[in-house]
Amino acid sequence: xxxxxxxxxxxxxxxxxxxxxxxxxxxxxxxxxxxxxxxxxxxxxxxxxxxxxxxxxxxxxxxxxxxxxxxxxxxxxxxxxxxxxxxxxxxxxxxxxxxxxxxxxxxxxxx
Amino acid sequence: xxxxxxxxxxxxxxxxxxxxxxxxxxxxxxxxxxxxxxxxxxxxxxxxxxxxxxxxxxxxxxxxxxxxxxxxxxxxxxxxxxxxxxxxxxxxxxxxxxxxxxxxxxxxxxxx
Numbered sequence: 506x507x508x509x510x511x512x513x514x515x516x517x518x519x520x521x522x523x524x525x526x527x528x529x530x531x532x533x534x535x536x537x538x539x540x541x542x543x544x545x546x547x548x549x550x551x552x553x554x555x556x557x558x559x560x561x562x563x564x565x566x567x568x569x570x571x572x573x574x575x576x577x578x579x580x581x582x583x584x585x586x587x588x589x590x591x592x593x594x595x596x597x598x599x600x601x602x603x604x605x606x607x608x609x610x611x612x613x614x615x616x
Numbered sequence: 617x618x619x620x621x622x623x624x625x626x627x628x629x630x631x632x633x634x635x636x637x638x639x640x641x642x643x644x645x646x647x648x649x650x651x652x653x654x655x656x657x658x659x660x661x662x663x664x665x666x667x668x669x670x671x672x673x674x675x676x677x678x679x680x681x682x683x684x685x686x687x688x689x690x691x692x693x694x695x696x697x698x699x700x701x702x703x704x705x706x707x708x709x710x711x712x713x714x715x716x717x718x719x720x721x722x723x724x725x726x727x728x
Binding site: 509536537539541545546547548549550553593595597601602603604605606607608609 | 704
């Protein structure tokens, strides 16, 4: 059975801290890994990673995929209170574009 | 450019009733996927529609059914509601086989 595991499940930091969120996966026919940010309801797309070792970056957020060790990390530098959200990791397979999600990491950034 | 829209926002139903949720995809998208998200959990894939047909289905009972219309909008129907069906129902749209899915704000369903 396909599995996506995120850690930690929750994290509390102070503004300005740097955080690293983890996502490991066990799926057959892996094709891509996606990160989403969910603040209230709609998850918003952050990154899609398909190749190992290539970092994707957007402002203070960056992510990288390791297809050999089957994991990805999402880094957020100089955190702000607006970064407080649930961060979801999802995996897509070659047999179709359905996504399998992890439980999410609840990040709280305190001022 | 309108994003993914869903209606209604909230819904309260009684056990045994039936419910229909609606989704309009982002402009230019032709594929609609539905997910169920229980409190504190990640979204779980229900099914996906493309060219008005169910293309993929997750591990959900036949009580969950759907439809896609020629304008790519979609409906999710749930029959014989159970308390355990209480969740946030998310619709996501994409183009073709793309994994890059864009989510709507969801419908919060409460079954009492």
